[in-house]
Amino acid sequence: MIHSGRHFLQIPGPTNVPDRVLRAMHRAVIDHRGPEFSKLALEILEGLRPIFQTSGHVVIYPGSGTGAWEAAIVNTLSAGDRVLAFETGQFSNLWRQAAEHFGVEVEYVPGNWRHGASAAEALARLSADHAHTFKAVMVVHNETSTGVSSSIADIRQAMNQANHPALLMVDTISSLGSVDFRQDEWGVDVAVAGSQKGLMLPPGLCFNAISEKALAANKSAKLPRSYWDWQGMLGQNHNGFFPYTPATTLLFGLREALTMLQEEGLQNVFHRHRRHGEATRAAVRAWDLEIVCEDPREYSNSLTAVFMPEGHNADEFRRIILENFDMSLGAGLSKLAGKVFRIGHLGSFNDLMLAGTLSGVEMGLRLAAVPHREGGVTAALQSLAASKT
Ligand SMILES: Cc1ncc(COP(=O)(O)O)c(C=O)c1O
Secondary structure: OOOOOOOEEEOOOOOOOOHHHHHHHOOOOOOOOOHHHHHHHHHHHHHHHHHHOOOOEEEEEEOOHHHHHHHHHHHHOOOOOEEEEEOOOHHHHHHHHHHHHOOOEEEEEOOOOOOOOOHHHHHHHHHHOOOOOEEEEEEEOEEOOOOEEOOHHHHHHHHHHOOOOOEEEEEOOOOOOOOOOOOOOOOOOEEEEEOOOOOOOOOOEEEEEEOHHHHHHHHHOOOOOOOOOHHHHHHHHOOOOOOOOOOHHHHHHHHHHHHHHHHHOHHHHHHHHHHHHHHHHHHHHHHOOEEOOOOHHHEOOOEEEEEOOOOOOHHHHHHHHHHHHOEEEEEOOHHHOOOEEEEEOOOOOOHHHHHHHHHHHHHHHHHOOOOOOOOHHHHHHHHHHHHOO
8 A cells, every 4th residue: 555644653662753853864974083073972972961860971882772781781790690670561571681691680570561660579679688689670661561660769769768789770761851760869870771762863872871889880790791891982982982883873863862852841851741641541541442551650651552452453453554544553562462552652743743643543443343432532632732831
């Protein structure tokens, strides 16, 4: 089928890349060892700090988010170290596996994929660890497979209450630049991020934001590392250079994306994502479908995962929507495959894009004969109108 107009990319990342960012990347590559590059890199490294809400170091790798997970692990831990992690969904599972591949012992708090990381569990397990054998706590801030967020402030409070010195490592891949994340205030030691979601870039860059405490741990961490080594990166970044060839073109895009976030104002960006999250959930409720996230305090404002009614396959539903309306929705991952579809509402996005997205879902429900109530789009429009400032 031939489609006209723009494709709707409403998966929860990669997200729509704004024209301004595309244009910023549409240029000749420059010498990454020359003065123009060094100026660009220094500007970006400084500009990333407010996005993580940190005064600490941020490093940029050419790589996907999975690489930044690995960087967090190999730079701070040694084989045989214990870490505490929480099962929130597929991405917490994969991060856990990455740690285990390096011989790190993961105590994994089980979860049903409908709730965030439990601060009460963190408190209990850390308080019982009198010998301080846990070297790190690993939490996915916004679980992209389920649309559930975890309170990092509460996890930090539990760590403080237990008086536990473990590092706090947080995956912000689908929250950074969309949902409030405060590296310094929440005492996060390593934040893990990627370019393809709230930062509105194509995939291809990943990040670690690093506290002083994490840098100190880096000195004694024994896991082998080369490409991901913070010291090599920080040593060169100091002068605006990289230890290997950087993704120059993506960095031009990143500079523009940072300018856009700064122009809009981070608080306004968070407010916009909140409004779109609320409006999406209003639509889902009006359709009488079920949101995967069970606790309203943990709703994700960057995506909404929705259960298909019994007897209906989510992938077939997504196929019908793609074919008929040229819109991509997120698939259910792993144990949610076929059972769940995910609506991405993060990144470069506005009210009318959301209205179009939800209209596509509503038309798809009708076309696929999925049992639902009418009125989801109307409910979303009412929610948007009521929250318009
Ligand atoms: C929360 C989260 N963590 C990690 C990843 C893995 O990132 P990547 O696919 O860029 O390697 C993703 C990807 O969607 C994610 O959403």
